[in-house]
Amino acid sequence: MSFNNRKFSMNRSSGVPRESTSNRRFSTGQPSQSENDSRIHRQFRNAHEGHRSHAGLDPTRASTGVVWCTERAIEQGFGEEPEKWANLGQGAPEVEDGIEGSFKRPTEIDITNAGREYGPTAGIKPLRAAVANLYNAHHRVGKTSQYSWENVCIVPGGRAGLIRIAAVLNNAYLGFFIPDYTAYNEMLSLFKNFAAIPSPLSESDGYHINPDKIAEEIARGTSVILTSNPRNPTGKVVKNPELAEIQDICRDRATLVMDEFYCGYNYTSECDGTVISAAENVDDVDEDDVLIIDGLTKRFRLPGWRIAWIVGPKEFIKAIGSCGSYLDGGAAVPFQEAAVEMLEPNKVKVEMKALQTHFKEKRDYVIGRLREMGFKIKTVPDSTFYIWLDLEGLPFAISDGLNFFQACLEEKVIVVPGIFFDLNPSKRRDLFDSPCHHFVRFSYGPKLETLKMGLDGIERVIKKFKAGAHLD
Structure with missing residues (x-):
């Protein structure tokens, strides 16, 4: 691929956008007519540095793909009447009570005198101890090395936790796999103490991370x-056993950062409440460079509480706790205090059984409806509450993620184009040849009524474009 005569969008000295004197040259050819005629494609290119020679927005203004999609929905009325929309883009589970077997969420919180004060930036000791006890009870039974409260840092949400981890990393090559979580994109662009190196996974093997791939990275x-x-x-x-093999390969060679926010949504063990975690395979909790991040957000269905945690070696945790003093100030103390009783191991086991049973039923309903519409779902997801939905085979006008997203908006349905998960820190790559371009991420996190409304909207999209294609 040649970069001769390529026009960049920024004056590298001043940082001021400048007009291009010619059309953007794409890496393997010009965009298709469908893309050229698409308003949503033009809007995306003009808003994202690295996709057009003159970006229409300040390139320092960055947002995750989910936020960008929500902004487009708000432009079409989502903000005024959200109850009339099916938001299948936001990565959030249903938060209502009513899941059979699940404990009722607090509606009131007692605030102690301590809760009125600044809390420690590493979190309050009772919650740190409760997290350590949960991991020991579920993943460390019979093992000599056990987590203590000093192996846990409480953080105000998953993004804050990831940013704290990034802040304490040494000069390094950091490997990540695509497609993956959209918020990694901006986090990996912020810090200059490491170089983020993408490693694409293969669609043909279900985007599986295998031990050989990890060995190649190291x-x-x-x-x-x-x-x-x-x-x-x-x-x-x-x-396991692949997860254990990956950790064996990394041991003494690489720090492994495991984002386990969806670990409760595990359908591989008959919905018996089993949670899969790298904590199971750690030899020594203070020697193995394994950092695990999780929290109340997903598996406890409390995204608004902003309570998450990082589990790892004491030396790492001490540094991660300290950097909170200048990054985020720490998590709210009253919510930390209220979270302690939720983490009793037996209570969590029962909660995970209820969660898995309920969300597996929703997954099966959604898969069935999508297949009835003609979508080809090669591999049924065995965890999370997402479907990586392949659009190939749909009418050409909606066979890419951005055009499908736009068509869904017109039916008051929100999904997320797959291109956002082809992470591109600092916009170093041209994404218009992305293998993720013909996918969208569909969330079955919302309650069933919302899923039914969203699927009805998608069905209308399919029928409308099939009828249009037939007329053409």
Whole structure:
């Protein structure tokens, strides 16, 4: 691929956008007529540095793909009447009570005197101890090395936790796999103490991370590996014995950062409440460079509480706790205090059974409806509440993620184009040849009524464009 005569959108000295004197040259050819005629494609290119020679927005203004999609929906009325929309784009589970077997969420919180004060930036000791006890009870039974409260840092949400981790990493090559969680994109662009190196996974094997792939990354000098497990957006999980083999390969060679926010949504063990975690395979909790991040957000269905945690070696946790003093100030103390009783191990086991049973039923309903519409779902997700939905085979006008997204908006349905999960830190790559371009991420996190409304809207989209294609 040649970069001769390529026009960049920024004056590298001043940082001021400048007009291009010619059309953008794409890496393997010009965009299709369908893309050229598409308003949503033009809007996307004009708003994203790295896709057009003159970006229409300040390139320092960055948002995740989900936020960008929500902004487009708001432009079409989502903000005024959200109850009339099916938001299948936001990565959030239903938060209402009513799931059979699930404990009722608090509606009131007692605020102690301590809750009125600044809390420690590493979190309050009772919650740190409760998290350590949960991991020991569910993943460390019979093992000599056990987590203590000093192996846990409480953080105000998953993004804050990831940013804290990034802030304490040494100079390193950081390997990550695509497709993956959209918020990694901006986080990996913020810090200059490491170089983020993408490693594409293959669609043909279900975007599976296998031990050989990890060995390749380490062989080329990668010393930090970041990945979600279970996988966002593909809905797949790496479990033992492969997970244990991956950790063996990384031991003493690389720091492994495991985003386990969807670990409760595991359908591989008959919905018995089993949670898959890298904590199971750690030899020594203070020696193995394994950092695990999870929280109340997903598996406890409390995204508004902004309570999450990082589990890892004490030396790492001490640094991660300290950097909170200048990054985010720490999590709200009253919510930390209220979270302690939720983490009793037996209570969590019962909760996970209820969660898995309920969300598996929703998954099966959604898969069935989509297949009835003609979608080809090669691999059913075995975890999370996402479907990585392949659009190939649909009428040409809606066979890419952005055009399908736009068509869904017109039926008051929100999904997320797959291109956002082809992470591109600092916009170093041209994404218009992305293998993720013909996918969208579909969330079955919302309650069933919302899913039915969204699927009805998607069905109207399919019928409308099939009728149009027939007339053409």
